[in-house]
Amino acid sequence: MMKIAVASGKGGTGKTFISTNLAYIAADQGSVHLFDLDVEEPNAHLFFPERVRDSRAVRRMIPIVNAEICDHKGICTQVCEYHAIISLATTTMVFPELCHSCYGCLELCPTRAISEGFKEIGKIHRSDTGGLHLITGELKVGESAAPSLISETKTSVPQEAQINIYDAPPGTSCPVIEAVKDMDYIILVTEPTPFGLHDLDLMVQTINQIDRPYGVVVNKSQAGNNLIESYCTEHGIEIIARFAQDINIARAYAQGKIVSAVFPEIRTRFETLLQRIRERMI
Amino acid sequence: MKEIVIMSGKGGTGKTSFTAALGVLAGKQAIVADCDVDAANLHLLYQPEILEDHNFLSxxxxxxxxxxxxxxxxxxxxxxxxxxxxxxxxxxxxxxxxxxxxxxxxxxxxxxxxxxxxxAGKWFISKSRFGTWMVHAHLDIGQDNSGKLVSKVKDEAKKLAKKNEIPFLLVDGPPGVGCPVISAFAGVDHVLIITEATQSGFHDLKRLTELIEFFKAQASCVINKYDLNEPISGTIEEFCNGHSIPVLEKIPFDETFYETLQNGKTIVESENKNLKSKIEHIWQFLKNVEG
Amino acid sequence: MKVAFTAYGNSWNEQIDIRFGRAKGFFIVDSETEETEYLDNRVNLEAQHGAGTSSAQMIANAGVSALVTGKVGPKAGSVLKTAGVKVYGGIGYASIKEAYDKFKKGLLIEQDY
The missing domain is CATH 3.30.70.20 (Alpha-Beta Plaits)
Incomplete structure (x- = not known):
């Protein structure tokens, strides 16, 4: 069994292009689980439009105020750093989307009027296409608890598949670290622009905090452009694959197609990429 | 002072590239505020000289x-x-x-x-290689964005514009349609939407339009990469016409667009006259919108 | 009755700030006496999260019955509703004076949350 994460410093670099195609060709070599951990905007499912087999809700603690005991003195409001519990003259309101489940109000309420309740923070969906199982974490709109949903999504199915691929959220904050921290290999997707380079550098700084093997995939590469190459040489990072800028690829992708299923030469490139990752892991 | 904010909904539509190019055309007539603080990239094209830096606590x-x-x-x-x-x-x-x-x-x-x-990060007042002032910010690794930094960058840019009697404020807006976007809406005279011919581009355009209509703001639209999916591009045009949002330009998927960026240049610095004249047309329109 | 306006500063001529939670301040008018007061909102402006709910509580505690602003989010809206504060939004850009005149003439539309 191996675990590969696909990550990028910013949106729009082609992270989902890499993860969906890699999963698609890997499914010919063994069972594959593709985890969509980009929980705020999961979109891997757009490329595998099969019916969802099952969905389940993920929950988290929120406070419940017992109106008969509460004296509306507002200690809870004073201690809540997130303004998630608001005490008015005759009532106290809880805002689940703002609550970080820190238990502060429960601990500090002088009348013990607050008890543990639960709220849904999102859903985990599963669907199948032949040897490929897609597991999607979907955060509710306006919900901030991405890291807990990501960790639930990662552990929501027994990891019996031979290859597990994880589409990580973009950026460099907590959700990304949660998604990639226990991987066998991390693919960092970037593009050869100053934007791509800047975000790659932030990503490298983030990954260096967790000490996992990683390499770079240059998407939309162009002959004669060595922006990413120079950076990687300087920092001793391997470029594990390149995908050229091509309007036909962009068009097929924009129409929701798996590019490897349409263009055999792209398929070969992904097979080589997977083979290289296997070699790097031994 | 006229305040123009550039928004896109989803990332990757070319919003920052257009903002950068408009800022170059405006020159000393404008201050540019980079409120896309999650992916603050404008400084990479402007390579500005930092005049002031301040800590951002959150x-x-x-x-x-x-x-x-x-x-x-x-x-x-x-x-x-x-x-x-x-x-x-x-x-x-x-x-x-x-x-x-x-x-x-x-x-x-x-x-x-x-x-x-x-x-949580830093914010800066800088001067670009074209002489345009800019206000921008940088979040530390692992820090989350909220409306707070967006408000900060914009308010500081506004102060600077007022103090120096600069007639235009160009704001590179944050992505999405959440709290940071609403912060960016405060006080705007015109919203320029940069969308692309994809399903998700159209989806986000519709959500942005709801906000624009709620705030009774004026808006116009540019469809980038319109030839990636011409049926969707057509649907977007119809939608805009139905909501009194003029479509200023349709920009084809263009290699030079990308090459220019790769070289750390803005798209008005490219050799592509066609692309350049389209951007100039957009700026002419924005210059004359009512304040 | 007290009417609050989200404002850029403490004057009738200031513009309405269309932000609610991150408004600079609240300009409050007593519609019987036309006496005014001003609440600085720096605390909430500086908040990382939950600026809306916290500002709503501040408005409710100030004894305000009506609020004129740009857009109130759903969470702050429900605090205001529970506290019995009516919200008038979506007026675009106007000075407090203009907005107050419109309010008195009943030209502003109440927002439902």
Missing amino acids: GKLAVIDYDTCIDCGVCRDKCAFDAIDLTDGKYVINEISCEGCAVCSYLCPEHSIEMKDNH
Whole structure:
């Protein structure tokens, strides 16, 4: 069994292009689980439009105020750093989307009027296409608890598949670290622009905090452009694959197609990429 | 002063590239504010000289006073975020995991934990290589964005524009349609939407339009990469016509667009006259919108 | 009755700030006496999260019955509703004076949350 994460410093670099195609060709070599951990905007499912087999809700603690005991003195409001519990003259309101489940109000309420309740923070969906199982974490709109949903999504199915691929959220904050921290290999997707380079550098700084093997995939590469190459040489990072800028690829992708299923030469490139990752892991 | 904000909904539509190019055309007539603080990229094209830098504080962080700490471990037991580790007999705050909830500080029997302001990043006033002023920000690794930094960058840019009697403020807006976007809407005269011919581009355009209509703001639209999916591009045009949002330009998927960026240049610095004249046309329109 | 306006500063001529939670301040008018007061909102402006709910509580505690602003989010809206504060939004850009005149003439539309 191996675990590969696909990550990028910013949106729009082609992270989902890499993860969906890699999963698609890997499914010919063994069972594959593709985890969509980009929980705020999961979109891997757009490329595998099969019916969802099952969905389940993920929950988290929120406070419940017992109106008969509460004296509306507002200690809870004073201690809540997130303004998630608001005490008015005759009532106290809880805002689940703002609550970080820190238990502060429960601990500090002088009348013990607050008890543990639960709220849904999102859903985990599963669907199948032949040897490929897609597991999607979907955060509710306006919900901030991405890291807990990501960790639930990662552990929501027994990891019996031979290859597990994880589409990580973009950026460099907590959700990304949660998604990639226990991987066998991390693919960092970037593009050869100053934007791509800047975000790659932030990503490298983030990954260096967790000490996992990683390499770079240059998407939309162009002959004669060595922006990413120079950076990687300087920092001793391997470029594990390149995908050229091509309007036909962009068009097929924009129409929701798996590019490897349409263009055999792209398929070969992904097979080589997977083979290289296997070699790097031994 | 006229304030124009450039928005896109989803990332990757070319919003920053257009903002940068418009800023070059405006020259000393405009201040550019980079409110896309999650992916603050404008400075990469402007390579500005930083004139002022300021710390940006946001949220709290727990700090243990080891002179009074009795190693009781209450803090670790009560921390809901597993942000306190026991290392070599000492309780240590993990700064990445700490969410600043202050529960440990309230419950520490010795009052040994203080909540300090968290350093979340920096914001800058700079001058670009074209002489255009810009206000921008940088978040530290692991820090989240909120409407707060967007408000800060925009308010500072506004102050600067007023003080120096600069007629235009161009704002590179944050992505999405959430709280930071609403912060960016405050006080705008015109919204320029950069969308692309994809389903998700259209989806986000519709959500942005709802906000624009709610705020009774004026708006116009540019469809980038319109030839990637011409049926959707057509649907977007119809939608815009139906909502009194003029479509200023349709830009084809263009290699030079991309090449120029690769060289760290803005698209008005490219050799592509066609592309350049389209951007000039957009700027002419924006210059004359009513304040 | 007290009417609050989200404002850029403490004057009738200031513009309405269309932000609610991150408004610079609240300009409050007593519609019987036309006496005014001003609440600085720096605390909430500086908040990392939950600026809306916290500002709503501040308005409710100030004894305000009506609020004129740009857009109130759903969470702050429900605090205001529970506290019995009516919200008038979506007026675009106007000075407090203009907005207050419109309010008195009943030209502003109440927002439902």
